[in-house]
Amino acid sequence: MWYFVSPQIVFGPDSLEALDELNGSRALIVTDANLVQLGIVEQVQAHLQKAGLSVSLFDQVEPDPSVQTVQRGAQVALEHQPDWIVGLGGGSSMDAAKAIWVLYERPDLHPAEINPFMPLGLRQKARLITIPTTSGTGAEVTWAIVLTDTEEQRKMGVGSRENCADLAIVDPALTVNMPPQLTADTGLDALTHAVEGFTCSWHTDFTDGLCIQATRMIFQYLPRAVENGSDMEARERMHNAATCAGLGFGNAMASLAHAMGHTLGALFHLPHGRAVSIFLPYTIEFFSHEGEGEPARFAALADAVGVNSGWGLTLAQYIRDLCQRIGNPISVAQAGIEQGDYLASLDKLIEDAFNDTQILTAVRTPTYDQLRQLFLYAYEGRPVDF
Amino acid sequence: MTSKLKFPSDEWIKELSAQLNASEAYAQSAKDWEGDFVFIVEPDSAYDDTAYLYLGLYHGKSPDAALLPSLDDREAEFMLSAPFSVWRQVIEGKLDAIQGMMTRKLKVRGNMMKIMRYPKAAKEIVSCCALIPTDFGD
Numbered sequence: 188m189w190y191f192v193s194p195q196i197v198f199g200p201d202s203l204e205a206l207d208e209l210n211g212s213r214a215l216i217v218t219d220a221n222l223v224q225l226g227i228v229e230q231v232q233a234h235l236q237k238a239g240l241s242v243s244l245f246d247q248v249e250p251d252p253s254v255q256t257v258q259r260g261a262q263v264a265l266e267h268q269p270d271w272i273v274g275l276g277g278g279s280s281m282d283a284a285k286a287i288w289v290l291y292e293r294p295d296l297h298p299a300e301i302n303p304f305m306p307l308g309l310r311q312k313a314r315l316i317t318i319p320t321t322s323g324t325g326a327e328v329t330w331a332i333v334l335t336d337t338e339e340q341r342k343m344g345v346g347s348r349e350n351c352a353d354l355a356i357v358d359p360a361l362t363v364n365m366p367p368q369l370t371a372d373t374g375l376d377a378l379t380h381a382v383e384g385f386t387c388s389w390h391t392d393f394t395d396g397l398c399i400q401a402t403r404m405i406f407q408y409l410p411r412a413v414e415n416g417s418d419m420e421a422r423e424r425m426h427n428a429a430t431c432a433g434l435g436f437g438n439a440m441a442s443l444a445h446a447m448g449h450t451l452g453a454l455f456h457l458p459h460g461r462a463v464s465i466f467l468p469y470t471i472e473f474f475s476h477e478g479e480g481e482p483a484r485f486a487a488l489a490d491a492v493g494v495n496s497g498w499g500l501t502l503a504q505y506i507r508d509l510c511q512r513i514g515n516p517i518s519v520a521q522a523g524i525e526q527g528d529y530l531a532s533l534d535k536l537i538e539d540a541f542n543d544t545q546i547l548t549a550v551r552t553p554t555y556d557q558l559r560q561l562f563l564y565a566y567e568g569r570p571v572d573f
Numbered sequence: 574m575t576s577k578l579k580f581p582s583d584e585w586i587k588e589l590s591a592q593l594n595a596s597e598a599y600a601q602s603a604k605d606w607e608g609d610f611v612f613i614v615e616p617d618s619a620y621d622d623t624a625y626l627y628l629g630l631y632h633g634k635s636p637d638a639a640l641l642p643s644l645d646d647r648e649a650e651f652m653l654s655a656p657f658s659v660w661r662q663v664i665e666g667k668l669d670a671i672q673g674m675m676t677r678k679l680k681v682r683g684n685m686m687k688i689m690r691y692p693k694a695a696k697e698i699v700s701c702c703a704l705i706p707t708d709f710g711d
Binding site: 188300303344388541542544547554 | 597598601602669671672674675676677678680681685686689690691692693696
């Protein structure tokens, strides 16, 4: 027994117009100050007002939103009593919107208590709309929420199937302002979702096809979107790919590259997509180890997306080539992290990755020492041989 | 140990405790953990009784384990309950324990904030269950 959870998805050019048809009286937009400056919030606001809703704004979401931020946002929601909450932005804003919505409905909970094991009883006060402005996180269709515990410098994954959005609006026009580096980082996040969603131990018949198609589209369109941000075909296909990957991994799970990337990102403040994608080829090599991992699964993905050769290891190299082509690092050293700082943090990196929820679905569970080796190999850029 | 141990039983939970104490992976993943569990085995078509299996857990070790005569016999911070057949699926590796909790086939009670910080330890406990040759009374 398992579930496939998805919001209603409106996609393609002009899909923002779906907001014109909403029924309700008050909306709270959860976003960041940058999108206010870019005028994107104003666009969304205009559509909500066209539907007759009064709109309030919480624009204090920072990258890697903290527990305190979502608690402040929930307070704003409690003051304004919206019947729609609109998460607008990248993964941080959409994840914050999910958490704010839960805390608005359930003020008795601490954010860290949002979990998939107990009913939350949402949708008594409001429903959730997600509108991504980057093509990567898939947070518009997933129920996971990543928050940062600023005291412990640690990312924590919380969430419940119930906090999946009611409506996701996937409008490529909102992504044209993304600079090349953000396009690259978020696109590689989507790629990591697609690959790990296909190869984790919780993958299903319902998620495999989405992950394969997303992987194909990302290999084809990400370089174009990075090279020319005005290439609207590439923008639209990348936006769709990120959502497909979100549906794929969101209904399966991610895996070891996410566990390692979460901890690296939390400690060294690296963008999420860059952090997880650095580790992806190394974890593929670790999982493809003859006799201990599941090389056939990676080979199947390589074949399905036309990378060929029937070898998972080829997939790892193909991903490194893609990263290099779009100017992203393929090792932790290349990401600009000083070796001394990295080695000084190694125990915490291992500890936190070891206790990240995404490690649960790794098809080969690393020992503590193997995890240490993986972090060291990824620092140096050495292909994994164990 | 070669003979099969009946599940649920005092011998079985004590063997799980011994497996945990021998597991380096569990010791590392649960080194800060404090919180005992009671596993409640509920009756179903394959099992008539209710059983309470107490598992003491402290800093990566399991200092104590016992089949309890009743739930009131020992205090535990966490409880995990499921019908006998669901427990069997978990022990035999046919049901992922975390997925079992997410589909609420396994019901967990206790401080969820605390549990969610130790997912790897939970996985190691289940892995140790699978190492026990178990007699399910077939």
